[in-house]
Amino acid sequence: MSAIESSCIFETARTFGTPECRQWRQGFFERLPSLAEALAAGFVAVARRHGNTAGNRWLARRAAGLIEPERVCRRFPPLAVDLRRAFAELRRQGETPLDGIGAGCAWLETVERRLTLGAFNASHDDDALIDYARAQARGVEDVRHQLVANIANHN
Structure with missing residues (x-):
């Protein structure tokens, strides 16, 4: 049994959490599918030791970054x-x-x-990157020329 399945079974057996709570956690697992197993295992460990709420807080904190x-x-x-x-x-x-x-x-x-x-x-494509960089450089130069012209007009 995977840790993701275990987290749902754990809640059902211990009556921790609500269906909304499980759905909320599922959002983290769906956003990070390749990391979901490790996150679920961590949640189960924390929830078993400190309760469902602590497990949820832990999951939100760890998945944030x-x-x-x-x-x-x-x-x-x-x-x-x-x-x-x-x-x-x-x-x-x-x-x-x-x-x-x-x-x-x-x-x-x-x-x-x-x-x-x-x-x-x-x-x-390298040419596309070069064209993009040149366009950015032209934009910077245009702003610089406008700034110099405004200073000259002011003086």
């Missing part, structure tokens, strides 16, 4: 295998599984930020 790793991998197909391997290694190196997941998600966020330029990413 996480991103779905597969979304980043799908965004950069040429790098997907390497991204998955690096994420798995960061996850393995964590003090706890969820600490490793947090470190891996933070790393994937920085990778995504560094490989993205506006609407383009590094796996798109």
